[in-house]
Amino acid sequence: MKKLLLTVLLGLCTLSAGLSQVTIAPTNLFVEDNSRFGTYMVINNSNENQEISVDFVFSYSALNDDGQRRIVEDDSISAEKHSIAENVRAFPQNFVLNPGQRQIVRLRIAAPNDLEDGTYWARIKTSATPEAPPVEIEQTETVTASLGLIVEQITGLYYKVGTVNTGIAINEITPRLSDDGVLEVFTDFERTGNSPFLGSVITSLINSQGNVIQQARNSTTLYFSGTHxxxxxxxxxxPGEYTLRVEFITQRNDVSDDDIVQMQPVSSTTKYTLR
Structure with missing residues (x-):
């Protein structure tokens, strides 16, 4: 009897490596122009064979006037200036990992020799799909589907050329108290230098005695100017008179100081009256 071949694929894209049974390390990779080579590891923690593929794309996160972050993937002008996605090759690019197996992926950057000093970047997109045989179904049988899950994990790839530097210039700090008692602090900044800012932003509420009453800190990457x-x-x-201080530092818990393009801490303050 004639048979039909059915393969059903459910795609799921996620930026969080923690949601996948296939993990990657490190989550940010830095390559110098005097070596042009880098490596990262893919680990299969699941109990299934996983088909792995590696691709490269250009994108970056941007902040709008309300401080909301979005992913930009269709900026051809910035890609022409900053992208190395077309210059990276992975070895191997496609492979299968057995349960508990790990694979070192080697990257080679074949960038032009006349690049200006600065940090260029791309995204490493590592896709994992459980390996499963096709589902064969008799014509007279009820059609059922076996769903395969594709998980895409995104790793930052940064390529440093020549003398690299970064900086932050704080233009204005604007506090706004929401109806639910949250003080929203908007910091308009300009990113200077020839490299993205990788670091942390620390916002502090300080009383008249100089004591920090409230503080928030988050790690971030700032590719261009915006509002944090x-x-x-x-x-x-x-209630009372307070000082708001916002500080940008090139330190992150998840990235080595040796990999981060360093700058001197930058801070600014503004007065705030809590009624």
């Missing part, structure tokens, strides 16, 4: 938003929970804070 950070929330402070001040529901139990007594």
């Amino acid at each position: 938003k950070q929330d402070l929970l001040i529901g139990d804070t007594p």
